[in-house]
Amino acid sequence: IDTKVHGSSHPLVADTRNNVAIVYKAQGKYEEALEEFSKALDIRVSALGRDHPLVADTNLNIGVVYEKLGRYEEALVQYGKAQEVYVAVYGDMHPDVASTHLGLGNVHKAQGDYEKALFHYGKAQEVYVAVYGDMHLDVAATHTNMGAVYERQGRYAEALEAYSKSLDITVKIVGQDSPLVAD
Secondary structure (H helix, E strand, O other): OHHHHHOOOOHHHHHHHHHHHHHHHHOOOHHHHHHHHHHHHHHHHHHHOOOOHHHHHHHHHHHHHHHHOOOHHHHHHHHHHHHHHHHHHHOOOOHHHHHHHHHHHHHHHHOOOHHHHHHHHHHHHHHHHHHHOOOOHHHHHHHHHHHHHHHHOOOHHHHHHHHHHHHHHHHHHHOOOOHHHHO
């Protein structure tokens, strides 16, 4: 309907394509998600310009899909593009910037570049603590991510400490009986 009413290059069409892609991503249909995100990105860049947060959102989502597909270099490019826009628009200390650091950390961890992974997880944690304080589930998640890297490196004492911090925060926020605590 939006295409008929507004034309195929209208931002509302991009929003719909983006939403369809999010569903495909959630279903694990990564190639279909990538196709829809790419179409949404083309429309958003044309309509809004390269330096718009909605364009960065789409770059971030494309990065996630590339990461899921194991196409790590392409994921790094997309996360980098998103981060560049988010920093320009919001500054360094914004949750969207932290999201790009998480993506970059995940890719570097998957590639075995643990120092870069720890750097990006640390930057994400820095942003989350500044924005939300110490007691937030995103802060707990960064501790978990860092713990996983320490574990892969054989740094078991540091892994245990990071996992324990994550668990403590999670229990305080959601309670002992939450599925998040079991995870």
